[in-house]
Every structure is written in structure tokens, then in C-alpha cells.
Amino acid sequence: MFAEKGANLVLVARRKEKLVSVKESILAMFPNVSIRYELCDMTQVTQIDALVERLADTQVDIIVNNAGLALGTESGDRVAIEDVITMFNTNVIGVMTLTNRIAPQMRSRNSGDIVNIGSVAGSDHYAGGAIYCATKSAIDAYTDCLRMDLVETNIRVIGINPGLVSGTEFSLVRFRGDSQLASAPYKGLECLTAMDVADQVLYAVTRPHNVQIAQLNSYCTHQGHAKYVIARD
Amino acid sequence: MFAEKGANLVLVARRKEKLVSVKESILAMFPNVSIRYELCDMTQVTQIDALVERLADTQVDIIVNNAGLALGTESGDRVAIEDVITMFNTNVIGVMTLTNRIAPQMRSRNSGDIVNIGSVAGSDHYAGGAIYCATKSAIDAYTDCLRMDLVETNIRVIGINPGLVSGTEFSLVRFRGDSQLASAPYKGLECLTAMDVADQVLYAVTRPHNVQIAQLNSYCTHQGHAKYVIARD
Amino acid sequence: MFAEKGANLVLVARRKEKLVSVKESILAMFPNVSIRYELCDMTQVTQIDALVERLADTQVDIIVNNAGLALGTESGDRVAIEDVITMFNTNVIGVMTLTNRIAPQMRSRNSGDIVNIGSVAGSDHYAGGAIYCATKSAIDAYTDCLRMDLVETNIRVIGINPGLVSGTEFSLVRFRGDSQLASAPYKGLECLTAMDVADQVLYAVTRPHNVQIAQLNSYCTHQGHAKYVIARD
Amino acid sequence: MFAEKGANLVLVARRKEKLVSVKESILAMFPNVSIRYELCDMTQVTQIDALVERLADTQVDIIVNNAGLALGTESGDRVAIEDVITMFNTNVIGVMTLTNRIAPQMRSRNSGDIVNIGSVAGSDHYAGGAIYCATKSAIDAYTDCLRMDLVETNIRVIGINPGLVSGTEFSLVRFRGDSQLASAPYKGLECLTAMDVADQVLYAVTRPHNVQIAQLNSYCTHQGHAKYVIARD
Numbered sequence: 001m002f003a004e005k006g007a008n009l010v011l012v013a014r015r016k017e018k019l020v021s022v023k024e025s026i027l028a029m030f031p032n033v034s035i036r037y038e039l040c041d042m043t044q045v046t047q048i049d050a051l052v053e054r055l056a057d058t059q060v061d062i063i064v065n066n067a068g069l070a071l072g073t074e075s076g077d078r079v080a081i082e083d084v085i086t087m088f089n090t091n092v093i094g095v096m097t098l099t100n101r102i103a104p105q106m107r108s109r110n111s112g113d114i115v116n117i118g119s120v121a122g123s124d125h126y127a128g129g130a131i132y133c134a135t136k137s138a139i140d141a142y143t144d145c146l147r148m149d150l151v152e153t154n155i156r157v158i159g160i161n162p163g164l165v166s167g168t169e170f171s172l173v174r175f176r177g178d179s180q181l182a183s184a185p186y187k188g189l190e191c192l193t194a195m196d197v198a199d200q201v202l203y204a205v206t207r208p209h210n211v212q213i214a215q216l217n218s219y220c221t222h223q224g225h226a227k228y229v230i231a232r233d
Numbered sequence: 234m235f236a237e238k239g240a241n242l243v244l245v246a247r248r249k250e251k252l253v254s255v256k257e258s259i260l261a262m263f264p265n266v267s268i269r270y271e272l273c274d275m276t277q278v279t280q281i282d283a284l285v286e287r288l289a290d291t292q293v294d295i296i297v298n299n300a301g302l303a304l305g306t307e308s309g310d311r312v313a314i315e316d317v318i319t320m321f322n323t324n325v326i327g328v329m330t331l332t333n334r335i336a337p338q339m340r341s342r343n344s345g346d347i348v349n350i351g352s353v354a355g356s357d358h359y360a361g362g363a364i365y366c367a368t369k370s371a372i373d374a375y376t377d378c379l380r381m382d383l384v385e386t387n388i389r390v391i392g393i394n395p396g397l398v399s400g401t402e403f404s405l406v407r408f409r410g411d412s413q414l415a416s417a418p419y420k421g422l423e424c425l426t427a428m429d430v431a432d433q434v435l436y437a438v439t440r441p442h443n444v445q446i447a448q449l450n451s452y453c454t455h456q457g458h459a460k461y462v463i464a465r466d
Numbered sequence: 467m468f469a470e471k472g473a474n475l476v477l478v479a480r481r482k483e484k485l486v487s488v489k490e491s492i493l494a495m496f497p498n499v500s501i502r503y504e505l506c507d508m509t510q511v512t513q514i515d516a517l518v519e520r521l522a523d524t525q526v527d528i529i530v531n532n533a534g535l536a537l538g539t540e541s542g543d544r545v546a547i548e549d550v551i552t553m554f555n556t557n558v559i560g561v562m563t564l565t566n567r568i569a570p571q572m573r574s575r576n577s578g579d580i581v582n583i584g585s586v587a588g589s590d591h592y593a594g595g596a597i598y599c600a601t602k603s604a605i606d607a608y609t610d611c612l613r614m615d616l617v618e619t620n621i622r623v624i625g626i627n628p629g630l631v632s633g634t635e636f637s638l639v640r641f642r643g644d645s646q647l648a649s650a651p652y653k654g655l656e657c658l659t660a661m662d663v664a665d666q667v668l669y670a671v672t673r674p675h676n677v678q679i680a681q682l683n684s685y686c687t688h689q690g691h692a693k694y695v696i697a698r699d
Numbered sequence: 700m701f702a703e704k705g706a707n708l709v710l711v712a713r714r715k716e717k718l719v720s721v722k723e724s725i726l727a728m729f730p731n732v733s734i735r736y737e738l739c740d741m742t743q744v745t746q747i748d749a750l751v752e753r754l755a756d757t758q759v760d761i762i763v764n765n766a767g768l769a770l771g772t773e774s775g776d777r778v779a780i781e782d783v784i785t786m787f788n789t790n791v792i793g794v795m796t797l798t799n800r801i802a803p804q805m806r807s808r809n810s811g812d813i814v815n816i817g818s819v820a821g822s823d824h825y826a827g828g829a830i831y832c833a834t835k836s837a838i839d840a841y842t843d844c845l846r847m848d849l850v851e852t853n854i855r856v857i858g859i860n861p862g863l864v865s866g867t868e869f870s871l872v873r874f875r876g877d878s879q880l881a882s883a884p885y886k887g888l889e890c891l892t893a894m895d896v897a898d899q900v901l902y903a904v905t906r907p908h909n910v911q912i913a914q915l916n917s918y919c920t921h922q923g924h925a926k927y928v929i930a931r932d
Contacts, residue, residue, distance in 0.1 A: 586913070610923075616923075617923040617928050617930045618921065618930040656909040657909070658910060662906070662909070665906075673895070676889040676892075677895050677919065677920070678918045678920045680819070680862075680916040680917050681914070682916075683912075683914045683915075684913050685846075686911060687853060687908060687909055687910070687911045690846045690850040695850050697851040
């Protein structure tokens, strides 16, 4: 969608084959777009720094912080601490690090959009989601405070917080590869798709320069809460 | 904007001259749209009932509950009770009454969008806004609960919560006709406009049927809080 | 409990027999306390005014706004508008009116405590609670804003928001006298009691003058959400 | 205060001289209390594990997670990443780790209180507080979810969220040792004290077994928001 609007894209992720495949899909639809991909594990500050260095000559107009990792649905006291640390590094520290590295060029141009993909889990707390909800609440607060911090600049700080999104690896990772468990939350439900979320990001960043979408919470039509109010067929 | 998309509009407000003028502006741009206006004071249940009767044969696909009245900026304990009642009747009871009257036809068709225009004052509480913030918090809660209540239907329940919007009579009413006081909050600030808010409503209601925009909070780019974080020139 | 601490009490409610019985229970335990009761329907501004006139010579150190009415558990769009109005008049407008009438004497003495009994329903929204949650969210916002409004005074503004409280008529009223339905939410659960809530109010108002309990949310030990997370035997 | 109630205390902190001095102060007032202190840097999982091992034979009835570190007041994008990591390790990961290690013995006894000291900064977001607010929002969410996770047990999960507390090293650390800057937030204000916060913890843990204080937000009497509404002399 961004490609369609003529943006030049830098795709960042850990796995080359994923990036190549996304790049090819986009090029098939929009052959004239310039797409670059960069390998980076967002939990590693040194890798983020190397990425930023490779982007040194690139004007970054928009950052979309999209890492969102949930590991398990154990009770909050039973989540392994290494999983806690991985979730915080991915969902929170990585976002803050990339923002820290890219904001200076946005500040010096006095323009840019910082888009943090949160979740309705940031406001809808639930049993089995203690660490994930904590990371997303942290991102909500960071997004709100950063917007205040940058209020004198033209930089916009945008939070996009979707409900259940199907068709991604999110649930497969959460349920550690058990595809049956992983598919349960989406069963009998026409969920949001990754395209729906991208559409929201696109909407936010294409608004007139005076309009700052601050927090956009969405569900699919048959969902009313992150966990407790879902109508399946 | 709705006119542009081909919707047929029923404009509802208290003052005929306002309605005529809005109707003419829209027709000048979109001559083929069918526009009807209806006089109704949303604080009067009997007037809402008469309105609903006049609309008995009209399929209502979208309700946009847009009444938002603030009277004064006194300390919460000092607001005259008649003003408290007027604000609740306008901002809350009117919305609930119209929803109560129109929802049955939406339920029987199993489709429709209910859009409640709240405010960032629903979540950003501030000194001088006790009653207004209370009405908007009430609407936020109503919107969230109603979305859960209707989770098994295809009806979507949407909250749109803008920050400072200039170019309306909102502030003039709040400051009881004192145009100098009324203009102060907007000074040195490129605010949201009524068109920006309409654009958000339009965005929400034109999403694919699976996508339910739940709460969309926005500010203008130099605003970070309903009252406390605003950067004026 | 207040009686035990030596306060003089003015009990206010609609029903004389209730007031007499509460008065007698308290006197049985604390024979030296001065207790007065006043009949007043808090939904009637004129009755509140008459009450305030009868209290004209009484120094009011603490107001405890305890009216909390839920009618029904229908979907938000289906609650009868007269019930909506009754709930807002009782839970919100009555509180604001009494505060409006008593605050001047607190302001002139520069002391006093305003205690608003909300509910966890002010922050935990749920299906079937649209109007009740809206009233309690309104009170939360009012309490927060009023605290800011009075920040230069020594008046403290306190919100006490309990979860399920058994042993009151709350549920019987909600379920319109159906005692079987009314008892269901409390079954297999050791709930909070009215005494537990009174204890929280007492705790708040007996803190040193520098300490302002702002919002105190509580559940019983086997409750984690207003509606969705409750462990019954 | 806990000492006064006859509890046996294990004080945990990084600095021996601090611990010795606190221990001596308590013993001077309550000579019969058993007090033990343990050195532990809560940002180090291995140190927490060593601590837990040393406590292997100790029944822990109450955990009070009190670490709360703010470093700086820079804009969120400008906080050094090492400071971000230190704040999250101290305020969030340390709390989750200790809870993870102690909860099993509480679960096996089916009793215990987990008290997390948050801050009003968890709900009042402000410019200059991006990382600190994010850590405290994370703790609020963790506390709420963990309470739901443990709803079938008798373990209570309690959040205590004070506003400005004077007389601690919090501000001196935040302002990196600059005592003039550090004292500014407290000037002309009778703040909460560490004793006031301890009193709230004591209140929560001494309630009857059915009462679960969930979140207790407090300010001092002349404070109405973490940052924006404070009345100084």
C-alpha cells in the first residue's frame, strides 16, 4: 500500500527469505517502486546500530515499528524470565532504540512520522497476557509521552493498536509452533488482516500535516475486547 | 465528504438557518446528492421521537452522534446545575436516546454503523473541564460497552475523539459568546478542522465490513494533551 | 465505623424505615454518637436544596456520595430512556448537585473531604453494563477533574471504586426484584461487604492532611474484573 | 510499620550501609522484631536467584516490589539506551523475576500478598517521562493481569501508585546528583512521605482475607496530576 503511494521502502526483519518474498510480492504489483531490505534483529542494539549506519544516507520520513511478540499464555508469574526479556527487548527496547537512532534526522528536518504498532492488549488487560499486555501498555505510554515531547516539532507520533489479526505468524510463535492451538483464537471469526493494519498506518501518515492520529484502536466487527468479548460462528 | 461518496444525508440540528446553509454548501459541491434536514433539539426526548417518526420510512445506515457541548470552564463544584444537566442531556442522554430509537432497524437488517463523536477530554482529564470530561468519559464507556453488546451483529460501534477543532461554535458557546476568550485556545495553533473530523468518520465507515474502528483519538500536530501540552507559535 | 471514630453523622436516603433502622443499629453499638437522618431523593434537585437548607447550620467535614444505581443488564441500545435518565440523575447529577451545594462551606473553611463512591465498572467496561459503566466513568472523570480544580485548597477529593459488594440491595434493584437472578453474581464468592467499603472510606478520610487518596480500586480476592474474571466455588 | 505489626522483615537492596542503617532505625523502635537484610541488585537475575536460594527456608508472606528508578527528564527519543535498559531492568524485569521466583511457594500454600509499588506516572503520562511512564504503565498492566491469573488462588495482587514522595533519593538519582534540580519538584509542597506509602501497603496487606486492594492511586493534597497540576506555595 505504501508502495502504491510511491514511497520508497526499506523492509527490516530478521529472516532474508521472508524479506525477499515480501519484496517480490510488492514488486509484482508495483514494479517501479524502489525497495531495499535490511536484515536486523531488533532485540540487538548493535544490529540496530549497524542498520542505522547502512541507512546513514537515506532520508527516513516514516518509521513503522511493527515488532510484536507474544510468547505463551502462562500465568504472569510462570513466564520464563528469558521469555520476559525477549518480549521486552523486541516489543519495547527495540522500538525505543530505533526511535532514538532515527529521531535526530527527523528533528533536524523538522518532519517525519513515528508509527508504533501497539495492540488493544495495551488497554484490554487479560489473564494469560501479563507480559504481552505489559509490553504493549509500555508502548502506549511511550507513544503518548513522546508525542508530548515532540509537540513543538512537526514530527507526528502515532499509535496503531489492532485487535485480532489473522494470517501472520503471531499466534504460531505465541503457541510455540503448535498450529492447532495457534489457529484457535481466529476460528469462526473474520479477523483483521495485515492489510487492514497497513491501511490504518497509510491513512494516518497521509493525513494533512496538521492532523496527528494519536491512538487508533480497532477490532474486527465481531470482537469487542482483546480476549473476553468475541463472537465466533 | 459523505455527500461525495454518494450517501444520502439527513442533517439534524436545532437551527433552520444553519441547516439550510450547510445543505446549500453541500449541494453547491455535489448537486446530485439527496439532502434532507430535520429540526431537532437533541436534549428533548419528545423531539427525538418526532424526528424518528418522520424518518420511519428511511433506512438509516449510519448515525453520527455529533452533539458536543461545553459550558464554561469553572471549577467542577461551581458549574451551575442547570448547565450540568444541559451538558449531560446534549452530550450523553441525546446520544443514547437516538441510538435507542435507531438501533432496532439496524438490528433487524443486521447492519449499520453507530459513530459517536467523543473528545480527547474523555481520557485527558483537566482542571476546568470536570463536567465536559465527565460527559465525554461517559460516551467513551457507552461506546465501548455498546460495541460489546452488539458483538454478535454486523453493526459497528465507532468512537471518534478529536482534540482542538477550530472553526466551529464550540468555544464561543463554552465562553458564552465572549469571542476574545473563545478564540484564545486556538491562537497560534493550526488546529484540526471539522473537515478533518468528518474525514475520520468517513474513513471509519468506509472500511471493509470486517474492520471496526473502535476508538480513534487525534490531536493536531502541535497538541499532545487536551489542555496541558500545546505548543503555540 | 465513622460513628466509632466519634464523627457526628447525617444519614441521607429516600426511605425513612431504612434510615431509622440504620440509625438504631449504629446507636446500639455507639450510644454516644449524635446521629441525624434526613429524607432526600438525590435525583431531585429541589429535595437536595431543601436538605441543604436544613443543614445550613451544620458544618459538613466529609461528604460521602454513595448513590449507585444500576437498572437492568440489557444491551446499551435497549435500555429504556427513563431508566437511563434515572441512572444518570442518581449516580451523576445528584453527586454533582450535592457537591455544588456543600463545596462553598468547605471552600470558606479551606478544609473538607469529598468522597465519591464509584465502581470498578468505571474502568472495567462490559457487555450489559453500558449505562451503568457510563455513569461510573463519568464520576471517575468528575472526581479526577474536581481534584485538580481544588488543588490549591486543602479539600481532598477521593474516589472509592469497589468490585462486587454483597449484602446490599444493589443487585435486587438491578434485576428488578427477581431475587434469584439478583443473587447469581454473588454465588460461590466471598464478596466485599458494605463494611469493607466503609472501611476504605474511613481509611481515606483519616489519613494525615497531606495524603490524598485519589482512586482506590478494590475487588474481592477471587475477582479480577468487574464481570469477566471471577472465580466462584 | 510492618515491624510494629510484628512481621519479620527481610530488607533487600544494593547497598549494605543503607540496609544497616534502616535495620538499626527499625530496631531502635521495635527491639523485638527479627530483621534480616540481603544484598541484591534487582537488575541482575543471577543475584535474584542467589537471594532466593538464601531465602529457601523462609516463608515469604508478602513481597513488596519497591524498586522505582527514573533517570533523566529528556525527551523520550533522547534517553540513552543504556538508561532505558537500566530503568526497565530495575522497574519491570526485576519485579517480574522476583515474583516468578517467590510465587511458587505462595501458590503451594495458597496464600500471600504481592505488592507492586507503581506510580501515578503509570496513568498520568507527561513530557519528559516517556521511559519512566512506560515502565510504570507496564507494571500496572502486569499487576492487573497477574491478579486475573491468580483469581482462583487466595494470593492477592496489589498495586500502590503514589504521586510525589519526598525524602527519598528518587529525585537525586533522576537528576544525576544535582541536588538543586532534584529538590525543585518538591519545593513549596507538603509531599507524600515514604511512611505514607508504607502505611498504604500496610493497610492493603492487613485487610480481611476477602478484600483485595487492586490499585490505590494517591497524591499529596496539593497535587492533582503527576506533573501538570501541582499547587506550590
